[in-house]
Amino acid sequence: MTGLAVAVGEGRSHDVPGLLATMTGEERKAALPVLKEIRAEVRGWDWGRWRERGAVQDALLVAGAGCLSGAAAAAAWIGARDLRSFSAVSPRVIAGVLKDRDPAWLADVAHRLAARASTAQEDAPLIKELVALSGCETPTTDEYVHGWALTVTPARVGPEAVREDRHTRVLVPRMFEATPLPAALTMYDDPDNPLHWPSALARLAAEGVLERAALVEGCVRRLLRGGRPGEMRAVLQVLRGLGLTPAEESAHVADWAGMSADGLSTVAAHAQEVLGRVAERGELSTRALAEASAGVLFRTEKKLVRAQLSLLGKELRRDPAAAPELLPVIAEAFGHEDTGVQDRALKLVARYVPRVDAGLREELAASAALLGPVHRARAEAVFGVLADGAGGAAYEEILPPVPVPRRLEAAPESAAEVVEQLLVLVRGEEDVVAFERVLDGLVRVAHRERDTPAEALRAATAGQWWSDWTPRTADERFSQHTHGLEVVAATLVGRLSAGMLDRARSRTVRPGLCAHTGLAHTVSSRLWEVSYFLLTRPLPFLLATPTWHTGALDAGVLVERLREYGRLGAAPAAVDFAQALLRVSRSGDEAAAKAAAELGTREGDRLAAWLSEPEGVLPALRTAGADGADATCAGAAATPAASWAASAAGPGLGLGRRIAETRQGPSFQWEFPRPLQWLGHPQEVPLRGCYHWEGGDRYWTAVLPQDREALAMWLLPGVMAAAEHDARGNAWSLPALAEAEGVPGPYLHGALAAGLGARFGEDRLSAVDALLVLAARGQLDAEPAGRAIAALVRRGTVKLNRLADSARTAAATGAYGTVWSLLAAALPALLATTPAPRALGEILGVAADCVERCGAGAALALAGAEGLTDLAGRRGSSQLAVQASRLLAALRQGSEHSTPETAKTSR
Structure with a gap:
């Protein structure tokens, strides 16, 4: 021993x-x-x-x-x-x-290891050894399947070893049931690569090593179940490698129908091809085709919908008697967002409508009311006068309700509740409201019961990543980064020293660093400061806790907090008070300013002066224009409409230049603590090389909730990266900026333009939300936003197909007038571009849809329509020419509806 x-x-x-x-x-x-x-x-x-x-x-x-x-x-x-x-x-x-243990014991250990979700994949080789020693049944847990597949790759152990492995026959069918699909299946796409599992599985089935029917069934079930695109691609490779027979295809008609309706686009396209082959062989009943088509025609992918209409057309030509059963399904496409799809569906129905009875014809006519205005005349030629649909009523713009600020709930009062919510934030996502409530709650509880939160936290944080650090290591690491509320937790359990926290809370931002460093340092300095006072003299509560969910602080509330500090004889913390000033609403509240002055304290006098400043004290946003002259960007009213677009057209967007001096001059630096004095210095807004870009910090927008144009300028490069460099999650700030206070200027509208062309759907949705909120608040200036869109498209940052998706999404909410005002400002420059930008036809289609629904209106008529006339006059039936003709016809038709009260015309 x-x-x-x-x-x-x-x-x-x-x-x-x-x-x-x-x-x-x-x-x-x-x-x-x-x-x-x-x-x-x-x-x-x-x-x-x-x-x-x-x-x-x-x-x-x-x-x-x-x-x-x-x-x-x-x-x-x-x-x-x-x-x-x-x-x-x-x-x-x-x-x-x-190996000398009892086989039953070894089997028990093997199955227990296979059931451990956290380590079974890593332990797959050991589990396999134990199974071989014990002779037990093969474990089939998802985790072991993942590990086995990575261990037994065709190239690593050779094809013969895979054939002879006793696990192969048991675990391969389980691969298609595991969640997620084993990484070995999706790791390589090249069929000639020896590590390519899909090709290996198809060969093993051809050799009889694997049961073909089980593989086919596994693939079909997995495709029907769905999954990530890479997973579905790998399963499709296996299925195509197997080469299904006609009998196997016909046996899964219901499954192909389900995939075509609900599967990923690649899966739906494959299922559609299979159904087409089954139909050509006469093995697909009319009812089955109708049921399958009903789901496909509701999809947004135009290629799939058009292919399904083609399949329906072939079936009608083969069997015209199927019209009564198929035409009602085809009529569902009358409500599709794409006018080309509507056109195809109308042509099909018009061709075969003579074969249906009067009752069904009336039903089809009712569905025709869903058609857009461009098809209404043709539909009336087929069905006669249609019932009034959306096109017959006066247009009314639909915008979301103006967001109402939500008041923060009171901070949690008990130590147990505070600790519980703290741990949720430490282990979960960033949430500004929860962050502020928990931080204030910790301060209040620590002031009231100094040792109680520490005792509750010690047991709860025993397994944290920093729990086994020495005090010296903890000080070194937390002096560089707070890791959010983790610094507060580590302080309460005695892991950090007051000396380190004192030095960290007083540190200033080195001049010349990016503005994102300043924003991050402001948040961190407040956390270091709170942690320091928890060790020395706990504060009674925090002054800077917001009143509203946007991060804004009511001036009257701050006055009352300062009054309570005076009653308790407590001295405010410097960074906390400075953050409170940056959050307080400067709306000319004379009563609050007077009450603050009457407090008779230094902080009260400072607040009174702050509230009396008519324009605020933050730096003027000035940047050199394309010609080298200064262009003030503090507000849209003082900025030429093309200022942002002009700088966007120049190299590097002109955003790498410095912001100019403050309005208040040196006093800003004297009266604010060192961690916030960076706001009084020029700050860089780098276009490349800033590590803060990756997603950003959700707490930044609450640092300056009254000055969103400054925030928009600093956060714009990140949003630009979402469009230009396919960064994900960088448009998170747009909805928050739309709800914040301050004059919206060119940087906010520029960020909105970039967000509408972001690579990923969730970022585009964030931009659409911001667009609609700005419009609802009457703060959307469509002219500079539209010109910014055109500038970004022309320099290749924004792709028009992504912009078209955002515009369709926004218009579908009922904001056709708002979307048209944006596109009307962007189209002149886009139409003047040679050659025409790719997917310009899609944008013209969205614009035409908006004009047809809301009416162009004299104030929103398209400038430079000669470019549109040239495109419409082209020969052929390209999407670009068709949609240009459609938009031109809608514009020439004039406004048959009331002029929409969009964001710009409502101000």
């Missing part, structure tokens, strides 16, 4: 199997307490001993596996995360120290 303990303590894992072989069962049992002591000691080592720590962990893993007699305990020891080192122990070594 002594020899084993020494070998483990010295990290000699290669000696452990030999020592275990010489020990009796009693000796192994007696060694366990020593091994557990060593394990507990190793947990407390810092990362400076990482090499030594890894060696001891390896030795502990092997020794513990050999000494434990219970299957459950052995599996828990082997699967423990704290015994995993950078150099994994060979599974054969562990299996070697267990």
Whole structure:
């Protein structure tokens, strides 16, 4: 036992199997307490001993596996995360120290390891060894399937080994049931790559190693179930490699119908092809085709819908008697967003409507009311006068209700509630409202019951990533980054020193760094400051806790908080008070300013002066224009409409230049604490190389909730990256900026333009939300926003197909006039571009739809329509020419409806 303990303590894992072989069962049992002591000691080592720590962990893993007699305990020891080192122990070594155990015991351990979700994939080679030793049934958990598939790749062990592996026949069918699909299936796309699993599976089925019917069934079920695009692509590769027979295709008609209606576009396209082949063979009933088509025609993918209409047309030509059953389904496409789809559906119905009775004809005529205005005349030629649909009533713009500020709930009062919510935030997503409530609640509880929150946190944070750091290491790490509320938690449990927190809270931002550094430092400085006072003199509550969900603070509330501080004899914290000033609403509240002055305190006088400043005290937003002249960007009213678009057309968008001096001059730097003095200096807005771009920080918009144009300028490059560099999640700030206060200027409208052309749908939805909120508040200036869109398209930042998707989404809410006002400002420059930008036809289609529904209106008529006339006069039936003709016809028709009260005309 002594020899084993020494070998483990010295990290000699290669000696452990030999020592275990010489020990009796009693000796192994007696060694366990020593091994557990060593394990507990190793947990407390810092990362400076990482090499030594890894060696001891390896030795502990092997020794513990050999000494434990219970299957459950052995599996828990082997699967423990704290015994995993950078150099994994060979599974054969562990299996070697267990091979003399009873087969039933080995089987129990193997199945327990396979059931551990966190480690089964990593332990797949060991599990396979134990299954071979015990002769038990193969485990079939999802995690083990994932690990086995990665371990037994065709190239790693050779085709013969895959054929002969006893797990292959059992686990391959389970691969299609695992969630998610095993990574081995999706890792390689090239069929000629030896690691390509789909090709290997098809070959094994052809050789009879795998049951073909089980593979086909597994693939069909997985495609019907759905999944990520990469997963579906891999399953389709397997299915295509199998080469289904006509009988196999016909046996799954209901499954193909479900895929075509609800599957990913690639899966739906494949299912559509299969249904087409089945129909050509005459093996698809009219009812089955109608049921399948009903789901497909509701899809937004135009290619799929058009293909389905073609399939329906072929079936009607083959069997005209099917018209009564198929025409009602085709008529569902009358409400499709694409006018080309509507046109095809109308032509099909018109061709075969003579074959239906009067009742069905009346039903089809009712559906024709869904057609857009461009098709209304043709529909009336087929059905006669149609009932008034959306086109017969006076147009009314539909915008969302103006957002109402939501008041923050009171901070949690009990220590247990505060700790619970703190842990939720530490382990979850960023939430400004929850963050502010919990931070204020911690301060209040610590002031009232100093030791209670610390006691509650000690047990709850025992497993945190910083819990085993030495005080010196914790100070070093947390002095550079607060990790959100983790710094407060670490402070309360005694991991951080007051000296470090004092130095960190007073640190200033080095001049020349990007504005994002300043925003992040402002948030961090307040957390360091709160943590420092928790250790020295807990504050009664925080002054800067917002009143509203936007981060804004009511001036009267701040006055009352300062009055309570005076009653308690408490001195405000510098950063907390400065943040409160930046959040307070400067709306000319003379009563609040007078009440603040009457407090007779330095902070009261400062607040009164702040509220009396008519234009605020933040830096004037000035940047050099394309010609080198300064262009003021503090507000849209003082800015030429093309200022942002002009700078956007220049190299680097002109945003890498410095912001100019403050309005208040040196006094801003004197009267604000050092961590916030960066606001009084020029700040860089770099276009490239800023690590803050990746998603940004959700707390930044609450730093300056009254000055959204400054925030928009600093956050614009990140939103630009969402369009130009396919960054994901960078448009998160747009809805918050739309609800914030301050004059919306060219930077906010420029960020909106970039967000509407973002790569990912969730970012485009954020931009659409911001667009509609600005319009509802009467703050959308469509002219500069539209010109910014055109500038970004012309320089290749925004792709028109993405912009068209955003515009369709916004218009579909009922904001046709708002969308048209935006597109009307962008189209002149786009129409003048040679050659025509790709997907310009899509934009023209959305514009035409908006004009047809809301009426052009004299104030919104398209400038430079000669370019539209040239496109409409082109020969052929291209999408560009068709949609240009359609928009031109809608504009020439004039306004048959009331002029829509859009965001611009309503101000």
